[in-house]
Amino acid sequence: MFRLILHGGAGTWRKDDERVKGALEAIEEALEKGLEILDGGGSAGEAVVKSIEIMEDSGYFNAGSGSALNIEGVREMDAAYGDSRGNIGAVASVRYPKNPVALARYVAIETDHLLLAGEGADSIAARIDLEKIGDPSKNIVFRYNELIEGYKGLKRFPRNIKVANYLYGDTVGAIALDKNRELAVAVSTGGIWLKLPGRVGDTPIFGGGFYISRDYAVCATGIGEVIMRGLISYRAYLEYEETGDVYRSLMVAIDHAGKIMPESTGLIALDINGSLAYRFNTKHMMVAYYDGNRKVSILDSNI
8 A cells, every 4th residue: 555645835826827737747747756656665755755856846836946036036945854764854945956855855864953954954965966956947037026026126025925825836745655654744845935035934844834753744835934833734733643534634724724824724644544635725726646546636726
């Protein structure tokens, strides 16, 4: 038995945008490659990292090559990795690696630390010969220029929540269960558009953007400040521990997030028994999964 569930962000996706088709194709490819690893006896950790790398490289998601730019026009990326063996690692505000998720897994497996940030994390990425990310694409630069135009000459910084609600897409996440009944979770993001330099979202925060135990894994997407305030992933885990119900764990956590801010959060989860679920309170959420019977890739909607 093996399972895999991915998300491509919760927020507002404009369905008439040609990028939606590209994103769906990318998440389908990520699902297929992850399943190839699991079907071949590979580990859950290998599967989630590979799946995330494909989405980071695609340029269609706010992660890796497609990452949002901060107020200074620079990419500062966050990522995290965890598995049911107890390995947990994350990176924040990194600018160097093409695949921040690979660096997060390195921190989890090869160091005694849980979180590395900024220049220190970037120096590790260079030292272990991770590929360096290239310049932002023309589409990313165009979007940045379009957004920043309205703030030129102003003395105050933009309110990022309003910017986030305007744009679609968000963090990418993956959770896998392998044939050895081991779980792994991985997440990656470029954060909120026009964020202040050094801003860190929920993605690398254990209990905020992700959580994993021996028998349950969950990860979040949406407005990071909401997810951190509510410790949304940890809240989902606590409900699962009490009820053993994966879907209910997400329902309770999303309801709590909604009390902090409506239309703010999406979650995916998977347990050691192979039960998986997703839930969101935003307008849209892109997900792909294999539940043992079927493979599904969808831009789901609450509209």
